[in-house]
Structure formats: C-alpha cells, structure tokens
Amino acid sequence: MGHVDRAREFVRDESRTKWHDESLWFVRAKRDDAADTVPDWEALRDEAATIKRDALSRLPDLWRQFETAATEAGAVVHWARDAEEHNQIVLDLLEERGFRRVVKSKSMLTEECGLNPFLEARGIEIIDTDLGERIVQLRNEPPSHIVMPAIHLKRSEVGKLFEKEMGAPVGLDDPDALTALARKDLRKRFIAAEAGITGVNFAVAETGSFVVVTNEGNADLGTALPSLHIACVGLEKIIPAPSDLAPFLRLLARSATGQPISAYTSHFRGPREAEDIGSPAPAMHIVIVDNGRSDLLAQPSFRDALACIRCGACLNTCPVYRRSGGHSYGTTIPGPIGSVLEPSRDPKAHAELPHACTLCGSCTNVCPVRVPLHHQLLTWRAHLAEGGHHPTRRRVAFGLAGRLFAHPRAYEILTKAGRRVARRLPTAWLDRLTSPWTEARTLPPIPARSFREQMRARARQATKGPR
Amino acid sequence: MRVALFVPCYVDQLRPQIGLATLDFLTAAGFEVDFQEEVICCGQPFLTAGETKRAAALGARFVDAFQHVDAIVTPSGSCAATLRRHLESLVAAPAAASVAAKTFELCEFITKESACPPLSRPFPHRVGLHASCHGLRELGLGTPTETRAATRIDPARELLSRIPELEITSLDRRDECCGFGGTFSVEEAAVSTRMGLDRLEDHGRGGAEIVTSTDVSCLLHLEGLSRRRTLPFEIFHIAEILAASALGHDLRASAEPR
C-alpha cells in the first residue's frame, strides 16, 4: 500500500479528514499571525537560508571545529555512519554503565534510526517524554507529524489509551486531566532515569555547544537528573557561530506553532555540573550521524533539503498532508519535506511521494530556510521517471500524448473523432471510459466544434466578407 | 502590438468558448491577435509527470512557433507559469529565454499593458475568485497568504473589481489549492476530490453564485465536482466574464455545446 491507497482510506472518513485539516490549518494561521509580528520576516528567512547553505558548503571544517570545542568542554564525540552504528554506540554507552532506564526527548533522528525498538529488544526501557511522542509510543505507532506527533488523534482516543495504560477513568477526555495523568506517570520515570537522550536543534561549531528546544521542558528534566546525557545529532544541524542562533530561533517556533519562542531553549556545553558525592560523574556523549546525509549532500538538486530545521510548517500548510494524514506517507518524516528526503534513501519504495503533491508551492513560501520544496518534488519526478520508477501505464500514456501533441494533424483527427463518439455515448458510459477523472466528477457537455475548428469557421466567414 | 494567442489542448477541446472570449477580449483591447494552430501544448502535463524529454520537445515547438511575436497570451495561468519558470531550463535554443519572458496569462498581460477595454456592461453576480496556485505563486499574480514580502497586485481581482455590479465574494481561505494538480487529480483522486469540495464549500459560505479563475484546469476540476453533486455554482473562466462585460458576450449561450 502506498500513499494513494492510505490517503484514500483516510479521506473516506469525511468528518475526521475535515477535523484534521482544520486542526492543522489553525496552526498554519497562528504561524501567519506570528510572522506578522516580525517586521523583517523575509529578510530573516534569507539570512537563515544562507547561513545554512554556507554551513553545508563547509561541513567538515565546522564539525571538526565543533568536535574540538565540545571535547574541550568535557563531552565525548562519536561518529556514526548509519543507523546501526548510531544505535550500537548508544547501546554501548548504556551497557558499559549497566543502565537500563532511559528517558528521551523528541528527536526525529532517533526515530529515523529506529532507536527505540533497537534498545527495547535489548532489554532497555526507553521512554519518550514528549507527551505526543509518549502517546504514539504507547500506541505502538510512528509519529504522524514532526512537531505534533499525535495530531492525528482525537482526545477520546487518547482517553481510551490512558484508560488502558495509566488507569484513567472510563470516558475521560479532558486534555488538562489527561496531561496531568501523563505528567504524574512521566515524573516517576524522569526521577528513576539513569540516562537522558535528546536530539539537537542546532550545534554551534565555534563553541561546541548545542541547543535543544522544547515547550514541555522534557529535554531539560531528562538531562538534569540522570548522570548520562546522550545527544544525537544529524550532520546537517551545524551552524558556525552563536550569533547565528538568533535568526533561527526567531523563526523556528513562529514557523512551527506560531509561538514567539518555545518555552525552553536550552544551550548545553559539556556535561552538567557534578553535584553528587558517590554517584557516577556526569557525562555527555554526542553522536554525530550521517545515515544518508552525505549522499544527499552529493546531489545538487536536493542538497538544499539539508537546510531543514524540522519546524513542520510545510506539513501544516500542505493541503494534501492536511487531508491525507501523516501516516499516509509511510515514512519517518511525512509531508513535503519527507517527500523530498525519503526518495533519496529508497527511490523505488517512495516513488509515489513526489506525486502526492499538487505543486501549489505553499510549502516553499512558508519554509523558514527557503527549501525550494515544490521544485524539488518536481525534480524528483523527473529523476524517478528516468530511473524507471514510474508505473508503465503513466509512461505509455504520456508517450502517446507527447507524440500526438507534436503532430497537429493526428491530434485534429483523433480528437474530432473522440468528441464525436463522446457526444453520442450515454453519460454513464462516458464516465466509465474517463475514470478516474469521473470517479467524483461529471464531464461537461462535449462541444461539437473545437476552438481550432471555430477559428477556421471564423476565417472562412471573414474571407467571404460581411453579409 | 502583435500578440499570439496560445490555446492549450483542453481549452481547445472542452472549453472552446474560453479561447474565443480571450481572442475577442484581446482584440477589443486593441491588439492584433494571431492564432497558431500548430502549437497544442506547452508541455506542462509532461513536465509535472516527470516526462522531461517530452516536455522539452513540446517546449522547443513552442519556442519555434512564437519566437518572433511581441507577446504570447494564454487564458491558462498554469501554462504561462510553466513556460515562464521552466522553458529556459528545458529548451537549449537561445530564443527560449525571451519566449519565456514574453509569455503572459491574460489578466496579467492586460494589466501590464494597461490596455483594458471599457468594462461597461454590468455583471450583477456574486463571483468567487479562485486563486490558481501557479498564477499566484509562480507568476506572482497577487500576494500569497504565506509571504510577508511586499504586496503585489492581483490582476484578475483588479479587472473584476472594475465591472459594474459585480461583487467579489469572500473566502475563509483565499488561496488554498483546489486539488487539481495535473496527474494528481486522477492518481490521488480521493484527496483531489476532498480538496475541490472544500474549496466549493468555502465559496458557498461566501455566497458565490459563480466561481471563476485565471486557470481553466482548476475550473474543469471544480466544475466536474459541482456537476456531480448538482451544487448551485456556475463556473466561468475570467475571460468569459471580461468578454461579457466588455463586449456583451452572452455567457450562458456560449457555455452550451454548439
């Protein structure tokens, strides 16, 4: 099953589709209001976009610089070529210390690497502490959105889940009460945790610092208590200097949720202060992950996608995403940016995704770092066609049409005959012949004469002169 | 000024009256209009389907046919957008750039040349204007709700607002995509349908009797949905409304098959 089938399934539930669309449109509208409060919004996008592209042009230097500074600050830096290496490094860090209880704040990278199932299979309890992530973790499903992982669920569904998992009273669906339950449950886990894993929003080369942004404070709580902090960072997350953080932080929360800034914007540099006597010394380990990023960098048409700061704005504005739901994409990252990124990993498996798009271009306009998303999706279509990943029927149909349009005579004869037949057929037959266009649409009456024929008629009239 | 009219295949076959309205309106605006029978397609459907070579072949035909005219005008915003944005990268011929630059959507051209004939006949209808994504975001006709860059005029709105007694109705989402999207409309028919119906509902809330646009493909999609559900909308291309006001074209007569 691909996007087409899953989307069709999702859309079948009309009221849920509309609810989903409205929820996300609400976030998009908040983003618009937030952008209105920033007088230099477009200039800021230019700046953020070019800082990222500058960084992408000198990744090796910046990461070396980061490594030196972070090491100086007392962190240990690891390098992982792919998901397996990443997962193994994390596992080793935990096993060396005999740690079994881990809390994790939101990180699309660990999602991409499949860290949770990997650790769980090895007897380690790993708890997602972001409420939305926790909800989908308990439901055993992937997030459907990169910022709002449980946006596809209704409160009653969360209520039912908490009934099963946290002993919530039957029928409880008040978000305040449900959040309070999760808070209580997670508080225990924070306090019991031996290690905290976080993602990284921005890594700063000059200082070896990194920034993690949350609204819940879960990344901070998850790293303030345990002695071990593991930060997992994708190669694209580096920026040169501290002052470069400003444009991104002015854009990020506003683009993501319409907030002026997230509640917690935490800057880490090295392990936390030692305060315990007799407990393990605090340690910070940073795992830098490639997992396909250097391959993407090697593709000039798509490397700009590495500038993405995972704000989710392109998902919220995408008229298709809003109506097909995040799970319809079948990928770690759904929506426009996912449809650009995922085919670079496996073009065959994700050949449908660049077509799950009307090329409306709204994503490109909201993107705070100006990833030319819809043009990249268009480029993907060409690459996929060339790579032979498109269905044969499409290629054949377009092959015939292409030849027809290059031969006006043949076009004339065939269309004329076509229209003549179409005008005689009963509507139901015609609809069947032109399905799937007519699956939900009715064809207009077919004109007897085409524009070209009418033009010729006009010309004949003109030469005959006025009557 | 000599202007070439480009009428793409689906207008030719399914909505010839839009081509005629465009032609007559341009003539009324004082242009000498040529029609080139030989060019049927700008290549857009091929480009968006990933069939770049075929798009390029059709683009080359386009450049060949039109390189010597002053301007090329089409009632299809998305064709104009395809040519303007992509022709140069598709076609190596040196004329490609200039052909791309002188291809215009009808309202864009009329506004640019300040050549609108008097829109004197009243059009006493509530009209919903559908912003075609390609016109809006690729040609820059109007200001998308996402952007905070300087406002740009929307020629279509500008022209409609000059017509006596025509009321442009409001929308909750004034530039949401209708869901046509070329092959998307058939490959992702379910989502495409939902998107189109949502647009029509929005137009309904605003009280539109007529839905119009600068793009024929969006309109064919919306019209098909409206017909299937017998919704109370009439769908006309903006050229038809302009020709009705400027020249007294009878909208409903021309909408019937001949």
Place this chain on the structure above:
Amino acid sequence: MSARDQILAALTRHPAPPVEPARPESRPEMPANPWSVLEERLAQNGGRLVHSHSGAWIDSVKWPCEFAELTHVYVAKNVPESSPTPPASQLSPTAHLSTLTSRGVGATAKAMRDLEPLEVTVLYADFAVAENGAVWHVPASALERTAALLAEHLIVLVPASSLVATLHHAYERIALAETRFGWFLSGPSKTADIEQSLVLGAHGPRTMQLVALES
C-alpha cells in the same frame, strides 16, 4: 578508516558551493513600548509579566497560597532581598526566604530528587528579550535547573534595565563559550499535543511570572 574519517571524507567529496550569508544591514530596534511587547509575547506563551520595585517583589507576585503557608520553595542565591511594605504583608521575607531556601535545597542527587513536591522556585535572570517575551537565565547548578523544572510555579526576576530588543542583541550579551548550561525561558511548561488544546504544566511549572525589577 574510522567512521569519523569516512564521514568527513564523504562530506569533502561533493562539497556544496560556497555561499555568503545574507546579513541584513540592520536589526529591528527596540520597540517604542518594549515592556508591553514583551508582556504580550510572554502572555502568548502562558506567562505573566509583573512590574515591581526591586526591594518589594514578594508583594508584587501572585503566590499560590498565603506566603506563610508555603513549605517548599527554592530561591536562587542571586535573588535580591525583598521587603514588602507592611501592612500588605506582615512577613519578614528575608528571614522566610533563607529558611525556605535551606529547606528546599540539598547537595546530593537524592536531595535533587527530593525537590519533587516543590511549590515555588524563584530565579534571577540576566536579561529579558522584548521580541520573544523571553529571559536568559544561567542556572547556578544542575540543582537549580531541576528546581526550575520541578516547581509547580516559577517566578523569574529580571532587572528592568536589562531589556534587549531581539535575540540578535541577546547573543551579543551571551558568552556561550563559557556557558555550560543556559536557557531562554518563556512561560510555563506546556503542551498542545492533545487535540491542539493548550495545557499549562506539561512536566514542569504550571505558571510562570516574570518580574521586571525597577531599581
């Protein structure tokens, strides 16, 4: 070849073309009414702004209950003393603060975990950022960080004279290379993960008051 060297080599093989960052000529200046901008932005994040005279902040903030009834309060060492004007409060705040502080504070991990029923944490921030409704705070210790997160209510004091216009100005003031941990705070801990409805107090504080101290 190590993973590190392989990755660095892979990145070198297909470098992206150099790009000069597009730096704007100027940054937005301080708005005419910076504190009301901050107040509005902070309110969007669920926080509340309070103006106070430096020596009397205890009287200016909203306490969850009678001040005298609070039992678990963490007050950062750098928080200035406050002497509320009687008869609004009959408290002798400094005395209270010191006793309350010592009650909440411990030096071991156990004590950190014992912060759990913490009612209020009071912090002193370096400066505030008008455009984002945020303050920059460098906790004195991981304990202080924890106290900021575990408390039901968070109060952050900041000198009114420290306000800057935007984050660009903010980073000019921050010495990140010397900062083990520092954060921008804006509003309480929150989530909207259930049907987009905003809930304050996701994991940490349910309320956040920012007190602008006039000296």
